[in-house]
Each structure stands twice: as C-alpha cells, then as structure tokens.
Amino acid sequence: MVTRRSVQTGTTQDKCHLEAGGNGGPNADTGSHQEKLTHFGFKTVNEEEKESLVGRVFANVADKYDLMNDLMSGGVHRLWKDHFIRTLAPSPTTKLLDVAGGTGDIAFRFLDYVKTANGGLGNASVTVLDINPSMLEVGKKRAATNGYSTDSDHISWRVGNAENLESIPDNTYDAYTIAFGIRNCTHIDRVLKEAHRVLKPGGRFMCLEFGKVETPIISNLYDIFSFEIIPTIGQAVANDRESYQYLVESIRKFPPQPVFRDMIRSAGFLVVGPGWEDLTFGVAALHSGYKL
Incomplete structure (x- = not known):
C-alpha cells in the first residue's frame, strides 16, 4: 500500500531558503556568522551547494x-x-x-x-x-x-x-x-x-x-504517480532514479x-x-x- 507523503510546502517566510541558528535552536550559531541553508528536494543543504547540485541534476x-x-x-x-x-x-x-x-x-x-x-x-x-x-x-x-x-x-x-x-x-x-x-x-x-x-x-x-x-482524490493519485512511478521511469529510461x-x-x-x-x-x-x-x-x- 502506498501512503501519501506529508510534505511542507514553501512559504513567503522562507522564500525557499532558511537561516540556521537564531532563537537558540539546535543549529544556533553562537558566532557572528550564520550558515544559510536551503532545500534541495527534501534535503537541507548549504545555499552554496544547491546551485551545483541542481546543475549536476540537469547535466545528468x-x-x-x-x-x-x-x-x-x-x-x-x-x-x-x-x-x-x-x-x-x-x-x-x-x-x-x-x-x-x-x-x-x-x-x-x-x-x-x-x-x-x-x-x-x-x-x-x-x-x-x-x-x-x-x-x-x-x-x-x-x-x-x-x-x-x-x-x-x-x-x-x-x-x-x-x-x-x-x-x-x-x-x-x-x-x-x-x-x-x-x-x-x-x-x-x-x-x-x-x-x-x-x-x-x-x-x-x-x-x-x-x-x-x-482535490484530495486527485492529490493522492498524483502523489502515488510522482513518488512511485516517475523515479522508476527515470531509472528505466535515463538510468538515473536520483535526479x-x-x-x-x-x-x-x-x-x-x-x-x-x-x-x-x-x-x-x-x-x-x-x-x-x-x-x-x-x-x-x-x-x-x-x-x-
């Protein structure tokens, strides 16, 4: 049985990037520099990394x-x-x-x-x-x-x-x-x-x-197709599931x-x-x- 992924979408507050630290969080930086983080898919990466990671995907x-x-x-x-x-x-x-x-x-x-x-x-x-x-x-x-x-x-x-x-x-x-x-x-x-x-x-x-x-029914079907079918097609046709x-x-x-x-x-x-x-x-x- 395939279950629907619970995903948090972007907001105007994050503008597709996050700043680690602040408010005493687990990633708080006690120094003057705060490492800037963003998302790469569901992964969290440094902002500097994302451009090269995305570039690698599209080169592939x-x-x-x-x-x-x-x-x-x-x-x-x-x-x-x-x-x-x-x-x-x-x-x-x-x-x-x-x-x-x-x-x-x-x-x-x-x-x-x-x-x-x-x-x-x-x-x-x-x-x-x-x-x-x-x-x-x-x-x-x-x-x-x-x-x-x-x-x-x-x-x-x-x-x-x-x-x-x-x-x-x-x-x-x-x-x-x-x-x-x-x-x-x-x-x-x-x-x-x-x-x-x-x-x-x-x-x-x-x-x-x-x-x-x-629409809930359409959304559930779309999630199944997206997460189960598309990466499989990518592996079969392009030998690249990860991208x-x-x-x-x-x-x-x-x-x-x-x-x-x-x-x-x-x-x-x-x-x-x-x-x-x-x-x-x-x-x-x-x-x-x-x-x-």
Whole structure:
C-alpha cells in the first residue's frame, strides 16, 4: 500500500531558503556568522551547494529531458506549453527572454506562434537563457530540426543565472517567460526582482510551474504517480532514479499558488484577478504579472 507523503510546502517566510541558528535552536550559531541553508528536494543543504547540485541534476538529465517530460506527463506538458504561449500571444515585435529555457521548448513555440499568426516572424526575437550549458547544447541541436538556425536574428542562446542578470540592461524585454524552472532556484525572490528589472514598462512576466493539487482524490493519485512511478521511469529510461526523485521532491517544496502569486506581487508586478490559472486540476499553474 502506498501512503501519501506529508510534505511542507514553501512559504513567503522562507522564500525557499532558511537561516540556521537564531532563537537558540539546535543549529544556533553562537558566532557572528550564520550558515544559510536551503532545500534541495527534501534535503537541507548549504545555499552554496544547491546551485551545483541542481546543475549536476540537469547535466545528468539533459539528453533525456524532453523524452522524460513526455513519459512523465503523458505528453500533457506539450498542451500546457502551447496554452502558455497562446496566453502570451506574442506579436512580430515581441522581444522575449526565456529563462531556464535550455532545450528550447518555449522558444520554438514562441517563434512558431508568431510565424503562424502573422505570416512571418517580423522582428520577433527570443533569448534563451539557462544556467546549464548542457541544456543549452540540447536546445541548439533541436533548433535545426525545428527549422531555426542557432545564429539566427530571431533566436540566441545565453548561459546565465536567473538570480543575477547583470549583463542585461534595465527595461530590455517585452516579455519574460520561465517554464518549470523557477522552483530550482535558491532565491525565488531575487529571480522575480531581476525579471521585473529587465522587463520594459508594460512588459509581461509569465511563469509555468507545477502547483498544489487541492482535490484530495486527485492529490493522492498524483502523489502515488510522482513518488512511485516517475523515479522508476527515470531509472528505466535515463538510468538515473536520483535526479528524478529530486525533481519530484522539488515540486512539493514549491510554494502553493496563492503564496507564489503574492511573491510575484511583492516583486513589483501588477497581478490581475487571481493571478494564476490552474491546469489539469492544479498539477501545473500559469502565473502572470505586468510591470507598470
């Protein structure tokens, strides 16, 4: 019998990181330095470690990443991403920054949408930014099969950290997208602040990320699939159970939809209506905000 995991999701208080010590707790540091801790899946690690640990995960899964997305979601992730781009509704003048977009799934959809809806790409362009060079290499290889040159005026590839986009000037992009990537960042609040900074006034922030399922029966089934099936598929297809175990755990540690909505608002974005749209019972959610 598989039992449902009891998992504590993130909150606005932790902002995806913790500070050890304080209040005389078991990890209290009596010196002047407090070790900063964060979560890596269900494990607690030093903040400095998380980036390299996450980097190792995505270096390991890069070659099988798109195949595993299909197997893990039954192909539904494609529908979510299609809807994501339709909601953005880019034009031939849209300049997009797609963050954590290594394999190009969002970038190619963006370009395909503009070309189909307008009979051509016009001046539309997308910069695909990812901290992991292995993921970007997969995206570059896919570009040719999707009909796009890797050195095209319409698509460029860039290694970068979502928490610090110092090489990008203020007010540069019309739109900023991040799909299934923000939960892997150590400081989500910094990512959101940087997104706000690099967007032009009137620009749109859009995030597609896994959410919290509220329907009990669906939630129980989702937990069984996540914790028992997905790591097994990872072992069978990619010979890597551990990386996919982390990916499942990282989903459960991500803040629920209302909390993440409030984080977007706190970063300076105008949030319209509820601020998010649940997809497939809340398994995924589409979040949106505008820079005034």
